[in-house]
Amino acid sequence: MLEGKIIKGIGGFYYVKTNEDIYSCRARGKFRNKSLTPMVGDIVNIDVTDTEKLEGYVTEILPRKNELFRPLVSNIDLLLVTFAVTSPEPSFVLIDKLIVTAEARKIPVAICINKCDLDEEKAEEYARTYELCGYPVVVCSAEIGKNLDSLRELLRDKTTALAGNSGVGKSSLLNAIGESFNLKTGSVSDKIQRGKHTTRHTELFPLSFGGYVLDTPGFGSYELERLSFRDLPSLFPEITRHEGGCRFAGCSHIKEPDCSVKDALIEGKISESRYESYKELYEQLKQIKEWE
Ligand SMILES: Nc1nc2c(ncn2[C@@H]2O[C@H](COP(=O)(O)OP(=O)(O)OP(=O)(O)O)[C@@H](O)[C@H]2O)c(=O)[nH]1
Ligand SMILES: [Mg+2]
Numbered sequence: 001m002l003e004g005k006i007i008k009g010i011g012g013f014y015y016v017k018t019n020e021d022i023y024s025c026r027a028r029g030k031f032r033n034k035s036l037t038p039m040v041g042d043i044v045n046i047d048v049t050d051t052e053k054l055e056g057y058v059t060e061i062l063p064r065k066n067e068l069f070r071p072l073v074s075n076i077d078l079l080l081v082t083f084a085v086t087s088p089e090p091s092f093v094l095i096d097k098l099i100v101t102a103e104a105r106k107i108p109v110a111i112c113i114n115k116c117d118l119d120e121e122k123a124e125e126y127a128r129t130y131e132l133c134g135y136p137v138v139v140c141s142a143e144i145g146k147n148l149d150s151l152r153e154l155l156r157d158k159t160t161a162l163a164g165n166s167g168v169g170k171s172s173l174l175n176a177i178g179e180s181f182n183l184k185t186g187s188v189s190d191k192i193q194r195g196k197h198t199t200r201h202t203e204l205f206p207l208s209f210g211g212y213v214l215d216t217p218g219f220g221s222y223e224l225e226r227l228s229f230r231d232l233p234s235l236f237p238e239i240t241r242h243e244g245g246c247r248f249a250g251c252s253h254i255k256e257p258d259c260s261v262k263d264a265l266i267e268g269k270i271s272e273s274r275y276e277s278y279k280e281l282y283e284q285l286k287q288i289k290e291w292e
């Protein structure tokens, strides 16, 4: 029996990386009965059936630290929320939804702002927005090779999922950090015209300096998982930090008077764009609640 990590799953085969090799494995039937299916990121035990062809069976899935559903992956140490300064234009509600999802699952978040070669000023402005939340931010460019060392530092020794819209440059960034992944990339106009992602499946790539990165197909739309609107303030770290002085317990920080979150907003300690996302997500979640 060997222990390894599932780095890819295609057509009923799981590719399990052990210390030395990568085994292609099928899952034992009992997983299906227990409605437990192996996923990328899982630490598993395997029974090797062929030591030359490197084949075997997944016999056990070790307890998962966490799970993400879009992309489908487990045991993530960092969600690197990636967007481009422009081309495509960032959608901050979408970005903040992703961050909220990670916060709800207690997955650490960092922000990667790519294509800074296209607009330095905007890149710095967006960086400040997320620095105010307390998230680590890397402003970089796959195209001109800017700040790739900071990106490498962020990824070192962790299993990191890159998440973000199609075309923001996730695959380009992974190629640019010099790991010769040779991931396919595609032009933004192609993606829009054909409505197709260049990256088609989810795969974890081992990094030479330690850790794994997950390249995933970008996603254009994203549904917020079913959270209670009451939990939303706790999923915005900068709101949590500033809500101590609100007059009302359970303040929504939207319509109530004497709200220390709104004071912080006026003082520029919370960014307008994040607050706008907060309000929009709050309304969305409140509606879901009312249907139930
Ligand atoms: N100007 C500029 N263009 C970039 C940069 N990074 C990537 N691109 C371009 O943006 C386009 C999309 O890059 P991809 O790496 O395929 O994007 P992706 O996020 O992997 O997209 P999906 O796989 O569809 O989710 C390509 O044409 C890249 O050449 C950058 O830093 N600056
Ligand atoms: Mg890609």
Ligand SMILES: [Zn+2]
Binding pocket: 243, 246, 247, 251, 252, 253, 254, 256, 258, 259, 260, 261, 262
């Ligand atoms: Zn308040």
